[in-house]
Amino acid sequence: MVKLGVEPSTAFAEGSKFASTGQARMRDDEEGRDRMIVIDVALSDAFTRNDLSLLNARVKNTITHELTHGGQGEDILTISGNAQKEAFRLGMKTIEGIRSYYLDPAEVEAFARGIYKQAKMTKTPFHEMVSAEIERSLNFYTHPKELARVEFSEEEARSFFEEDYRQALLDYAKANLPAAVIEGLIRETMEDDDYEGVISIDYKGEHSAPMLEDGAPLWNIAANGVYPDDVYGPNGMSWYGTGDRFLDSEAYSILRKAHGRRDKQLTVYRAVPKGVKGINRGDWITTVRQYAKDHGESALNGEYSIIKKSVTARDIFTDGNSWLEWGYDPQPRIPYSEREDWERYPGKKK
Numbered sequence: 107m108v109k110l111g112v113e114p115s116t117a118f119a120e121g122s123k124f125a126s127t128g129q130a131r132m133r134d135d136e137e138g139r140d141r142m143i144v145i146d147v148a149l150s151d152a153f154t155r156n157d158l159s160l161l162n163a164r165v166k167n168t169i170t171h172e173l174t175h176g177g178q179g180e181d182i183l184t185i186s187g188n189a190q191k192e193a194f195r196l197g198m199k200t201i202e203g204i205r206s207y208y209l210d211p212a213e214v215e216a217f218a219r220g221i222y223k224q225a226k227m228t229k230t231p232f233h234e235m236v237s238a239e240i241e242r243s244l245n246f247y248t249h250p251k252e253l254a255r256v257e258f259s260e261e262e263a264r265s266f267f268e269e270d271y272r273q274a275l276l277d278y279a280k281a282n283l284p285a286a287v288i289e290g291l292i293r294e295t296m297e298d299d300d301y302e303g304v305i306s307i308d309y310k311g312e313h314s315a316p317m318l319e320d321g322a323p324l325w326n327i328a329a330n331g332v333y334p335d336d337v338y339g340p341n342g343m344s345w346y347g348t349g350d351r352f353l354d355s356e357a358y359s360i361l362r363k364a365h366g367r368r369d370k371q372l373t374v375y376r377a378v379p380k381g382v383k384g385i386n387r388g389d390w391i392t393t394v395r396q397y398a399k400d401h402g403e404s405a406l407n408g409e410y411s412i413i414k415k416s417v418t419a420r421d422i423f424t425d426g427n428s429w430l431e432w433g434y435d436p437q438p439r440i441p442y443s444e445r446e447d448w449e450r451y452p453g454k455k456k
Contacts, residue, residue, distance in 0.1 A: 108145045112153075123150040123157050126164045128172040143172045155345075159427060163227035166426075169331075171220035178212055201258040201266060204247070208271050218278040226320060227425045232283070236275050240267045315390045315433025321423030324361055324393070324432065325368040332426040338365060348428050353394055357429045360393045364419040369439065374417050374432065377402030377410045385415040389434045391422065397430045 125148045145168055147161075198204060207213060217239070225235035244267055246252060248260045322332035337346050342362075347354035364370045374391040375398035385391060392398050395412065402410035420439075422432040 107142065108147060110147045110149070112149045112151055114151055123153045124148060124161045124164065126161075126168040128168040143169065143176065145169060145172070160228070162426060163224045166227055167220040167224035169220075170223040171216040174216040174219045175212065178215070199256040199258075201262045204258070204263070205266060205270070208266075209274055214274050214278050215282075218275050218283065221275065222279065222283050223320070226314065226316060227427050229427065232279055233276065236272060239275075240272060243267055243271075315388055315431075315435075316423045316425035317388070317433050317435040318423060318437065321425050321433060321435075323368065323420050323437075324372075324422050324424070325364050325366060325370065325419035327361060327424055327426075327429065332424060338362065346429075348430055350430075353397055353430055356394050356396075357392075361429060368418065368420040370419040371416060372419060373414050374422060374434065375412055375414050377406060377412050379406060380409060380411050382411070382413070385413060385434055387435055391415075391432050391434050392430055393422075393432065394430060 126145065128143060128145045145165065147165060149161075153161075194203070198207065208217075221235050221239050222232060224230075225232045228235070230238075244264060247256075247263045247267075253260060322329040327333045328335045328337055333346060336342065343354055343358045347358065360372060364372065372393060374385065374393055375395045376385050376389060376391045377398040392401075395414075398412050402408065402412065415434075417434065417436070421436045422434055424432055
C-alpha cells in the first residue's frame with residue numbers, strides 16, 4: 107500500500123523535495139500469516155518531473171527496507187523484538203534508545219539493504235550513500251526543535267551516527283553485500299584476466315551493474331516494479347526517458363520491440379580503454395552505440411574502443427534509472443511451454 111501526499115516546501119529540509127517512510131505490518135494467528143507493507147510518500151510543492159528518478163530510488167530504498175523485515179526469520183526478529191522494546195523503554199529521547207534501535211541487527215540489515223538498493227539505482231558508491239543516509243538522519247536528530255525535546259546533545263548524536271552506526275552498516279555490507287563498493291573496494295563476478303591489457307582494473311567501474319536478482323530484463327522492464335506498467339503506454343518515452351530525445355527514441359524502440367520476447371536477439375555496446383577484450387558478466391553495456399561513443403569521449407578522454415556483443419533480451423537488466431544503461435547477466439533459455447500466457451499469446455493481458 108502506498109500513500110501519497112503533497113506538503114509545502116517549508117516542511118522539508120533545505121534542498122529536499124520529497125520524503126519516504128515505511129512500515130511492515132506482520133500478524134500471525136490461527137487464520138495464518140498476514141503481511142502488509144505501507145509506504146508513505148510526501149512530495150514538496152516544489153517537486154517536478156526532473157526529481158522523479160531520485161524519488162524512485164528513495165522509495166525503492168524504503169520498500170527494500172520493509173521487504174527485508176518481512177523476510178527476516180524468527181531468530182533475528184526475536185532479537186529485534188527485545189531490542190525494540192528496550193529502545194522504546196529508554197525512549198528515542200535518549201542516546202541509549204537511539205543506539206538500541208539503530209544497532210538492532212534487524213534494523214542494520216534492513217537499512218543496509220535499502221541503502222544498497224538506492225546506491226545501485228543512483229550509481230553511487232555504497233559508502234557515499236551511507237554518508238548521505240547519515241546526513242539525512244542527523245538533519246532530523248540535530249534540528250534545534252528536536253534537540254529541545256531530547257536528552258542527548260548534538261555532539262552525542264553526531265558521534266553515534268558518524269562512528270558506531272556507520273561502522274555497523276559497512277561491516278554488514280562487507281559480510282553480506284559483496285557487490286557493494288566500499289572505499290573503492292570492488293568485488294565482482296568477473297575475473298581480472300578478462301581485463302588483460304589494462305594496467306589497472308579500476309575500469310570495472312565505481313558501481314555494480316544491475317543483475318537478475320535486482321533488476322528487470324529488457325524483455326519486460328516492468329518486472330519486479332522496476333518501471334510502472336504504463337512505461338509501455340503512449341506516454342512511456344516522455345514520462346520515463348532520460349531527456350535526450352535522440353538517444354531515448356532509439357533505446358525505447360528497441361525495448362518496445364522486445365517486450366514479451368525474451369529470446370529476441372540484439373546487439374549491445376560498451377566503450378572500453380584500448381586493450382580491453384570482450385564483454386563479461388557484470389559489465390555495464392548499452393543498446394545504443396552513440397551512447398557508448400559519448401561515454402568513451404567523456405569518461406575515457408577519447409582513448410577508447412567500442413566493443414559489441416550479440417545477446418538476447420533475457421540477458422540484460424535495468425535498475426530503472428536509465429534505459430540507456432544495462433547490466434549484462436546472461437540467462438538460460440526458458441522452454442516455451444513453461445512461459446506465462448501473456449508471452450505465449452501476444453495481446454493477452456497478464
